[in-house]
Amino acid sequence: MKKESAVDEDIRELVIARVRATPKNVRVSIGSQDYTKEQLIENVEENTEVGKEIIEIQMQYLRALASGAIYAEQ
């Protein structure tokens, strides 16, 4: 079984891959800041508070997708 830190690292890599797949010509406003794709990735890599928020949002979405909750609730 993987250690927790290894799982966290896997999750971080997954989220970075998802953010990397977004186009360059968009910005995401989270709180008082506007983020480019590169800045989103940096925040996830550096595990900042915003990075943690991004991971939480992405994982919440993926869990809902996997469980079917997204479709059940529509």
Next chain:
Amino acid sequence: MRSNKGFLITRPRHEILLNLLFHWSKLVIDEAQAKQFRIFDLEGDKANRKTFVSYIMKNKPSLVFFNGHGSDDVITGHNNAVLIETNNGTELLKGAVVYARSCNAAKGLGAKAIKKGCRAFIGYRHKFVVAHSTVDISRPFEDELAKLFIEPSNLVPISLLKGNSAGEAYKKSQRAMRRNFSFMQSSAATWEQQSLASYLWGNIRAQVVLGNQEATA
């Protein structure tokens, strides 16, 4: 004949997101005008604590709509100066229905406002996120990406102004977000829209209604 009901809105515009919300909030003000509400528009640098407290004490609006940054315990106005805090000012919301288009404020501040007599509080217990395009900043209504995030959030105050209850306004906004979310996941959406659907899902999950769901503005 003008209604006795008052509508107070804060709409600072010192950052890109706030400027987008500033323009989109004009549609809500139009609805308030159509419904004959007395309108107290704290726009730009008027969204400061002194003016906010003065207006709310004097006019006792039945509907308060915050646009601004937030945290568990704070909602801010112009230049991110504090307008209201969990432990300072929530009593000002007594008797009102409140919508806070601000990050996290439903978590601590919203719950405290309800304890202090606010009839209903609709807001977000996590981050309120808006994705927008980089090419349409000067034309906020033409940004089809931002529209998918902001238009459903406008439905909360618009529904309240139309006489719907807090619970109904929340449900209408939720349904509109889910419609947009479904679209963003479909093949009809652009790549930009598809790749940012997860953030709208975050807003759907973060939005809550507290207090009396039957309350009307």
